Structures are given as C-alpha cells and as structure tokens.
Amino acid sequence: MDAIRIDKVNKSFGKDVVALNEVSLTVPEGDLFFLLGASGCGKTTLLRMIAGLEKPDSGRIYFGERNVTTVPTHKREAAMMFQSYALWPHMTVAENVAFGLEERGIDGDELVDRTIEALKGVRLEGYEDRRIDQLSGGQQQRVALARALVVRPKCLLLDEPLSNLDAQLRMEMRGEIRRIVKEYKLTAVYVTHDQEEALSVADKIAVMNNGKVEQIGTPEDIYRWPQSKHVASFMGETNMISGKVDWIVRDTEESYVVRAISKAGEILQGTVTDKSWKPTVGDKVIASMRPEVVKFDDSGDVINQVSGKVLERVYQGATIQYLVRSQEGIYLQVTVMNPRNLIDPGAQVHLTARQNDVVILKP
DSSP: OOOEEEEEEEEEETTTEEEEEEEEEEEOTTOEEEEEOSTTSSHHHHHHHHHTSSOOSEEEEEETTEEOTTSOGGGSOEEEEOTTOOOOTTSBHHHHHHHHHHHTTOOHHHHHHHHHHHHHHTTOTTOTTOBGGGSOHHHHHHHHHHHHHTTOOSEEEEESTTTTSOHHHHHHHHHHHHHHHHHTTOEEEEEESOHHHHHHHOSEEEEEETTEEEEEEOHHHHHHSOSSHHHHHHSSOOEEEEEEEEEEEEOSSSOEEEEEEOTTOOEEEEEEOOTTOOOOTTOEEEEEEOGGGOEEOOSOOOBTOEEEEEEEEEEOSSEEEEEEEETTSOEEEEEEESOOSOOOTTOEEEEEOOGGGOEEEOO
C-alpha cells in the first residue's frame, strides 16, 4: 500500500467550468479516506484523476514517492469500483472476477486460485458459477469488490459504491468495505455525498466545495469542529445565529474564545476553529451549535441563552425534535435524547449551549 499525495492540482472543462482549484491533500498509507461533497463539487473528477482516467491541467499526483501524473491507468497499481458496478451480464461471477487477471496475462492455476481467494475475501465462495442476474444488489456489489481486489492493488478507489443499494444493505456493506480495506491493507479513496456514510466509516474526510477542499480531518473533527459555514451546514443539521464580536481571548496557542452579541442582545460565546482566522472586536461572526447540544434551561445562565417559542414537536422514538422560533425570528432545532417530559407547541422556552459546544465561524 502507498500513501497518495495530491499537489496543487487544477482541472477545468472549457472556459467556464472549474472542476478543481489548487487542490492539495495527502491520503495516509492504509487509510480509508473519504471525498465528501455535494454534486458538482469536484470529488469524482479528483477520484478519476487518481485513477488516471482524467489528466490534470496542472499539478502532480504521487503514489508514495512515485509521480504517477502521466502514468497510464493500468500501470498505477490502483483498482476502481464504479457506481454502476460495470459487471458483464454474459459472464459468470468467477469470469467477472477473473477478467482483470486475464487482461494482465495471468492464467492457469494462479488465475483460479486468486479468483477463489478474492471471492472468499468478500464472502462469496460457492457463487463462482452464478450468473450476475441471479444475484442480489448486495451480492453484485461484492462481485465488483472482488474484481477490484483480485489484481492486488495498492490503492482502492470507490465512486459512490453504495448508492444503488437499499438502506439496510448500505449499512451492512459499510462495515464490509471497511473490513476489506483493513484486511487487505489497502489505501482507499471513497467518493460520496452521504454524510452519515462518511462519518460512520472513514478514517479521514475531505469536505469539498466548488472545486476546493474546505476541511480535512477525522469524522469527529469534521462534525464537532467545522472550520467554515459550509462544512458546518453540510455535515448534518446545525443552528446558526449571527452576532458582532464584543470580546476575544486566546484559549490555547492555536484557538480563541469569542463572545459576540446578537441583534436580540443574546450573548453568544464559543471557539474559533479556523486557525488561519482571528476575528476582531466589531466583526460579524456566526455562532454554530448542533441541535443535540442545545438544551432547555431555565437556570438563568445568560451565556448562549436564546429565548423563543416552540412551534413544532416531532416524536422520533429515542429522540424528540423541537422547532423553536427565537425572539429574533431565527428558527432553531433542538434534539432531546430519551425524553421524559414533553414540551408542548406554543410554550415559551429558554435554550442554552455550553461554550465548548459552540463554534464561531466567518459569516
């Protein structure tokens, strides 16, 4: 397995479409690394460049210390699994899996042994003679994985591999893909727009937007400590309240605590997560807080306290989701775990959040 390094890669299609803009990132050796973003953000273009299916206008791509920017696809020791699986319907399962070996001139006992080994790796032993149309969607996906693994790649590239499966199969296959990547000691790059999928499986995530990488980090870092308004809003639900900086103090060598005042006079206090940005007194900022960190609280604590009226209550079993309209007219979501006392729509309430759960962002 090799680390993958992208160095200042640019790609445009025509004069008006900038797919990638000065993208640089490193996929550590052995990591399951996710490229996450909405449609059109550039994630699939970047994956295709790593595979050698697209050429950058400028910049370099490395596998380990090897510059593969101009190396043909079949010489990169990478295997790609497409969203559609791209299986041959006229071939058996074994013939589909063995196809890549045959293209590489491997035959005889080695071809048979490696095909069986790959099918065992995805838990499809005994399916060698089945036709593709005799398999479920999840089984077809496993065949596509086995076909990628049989050539013993150093890097595995996956383009929305679970999008064609139902919800239950997607959950099952998330764990399978992670197991396979770790058992085979692969470096894997996985493209998706599904935040839950990325949070539950990835070692690291790169959130992309408009051809750029906005943030790279562990799932917890990306979710709990977003560094931009886009990342905060894209990675699940969040509440955002605007204010002006009233006070700022250094929290650690790399972060600041900021207090801001909203239009309604509420005191908003949290941590600046973008290490390249230091707001000053009078600057406009946004306080972002996830619904699950917001609490109903009548204790009188004025830090991050927002008053409002409950508009809706949605019971979801383990949780209840409340929609609250603040005095400023902002709609806030509150998620209460294991609820015992229900609050009725129409009730006047006070909401609070701990300073450590509030992120201060650029507007």
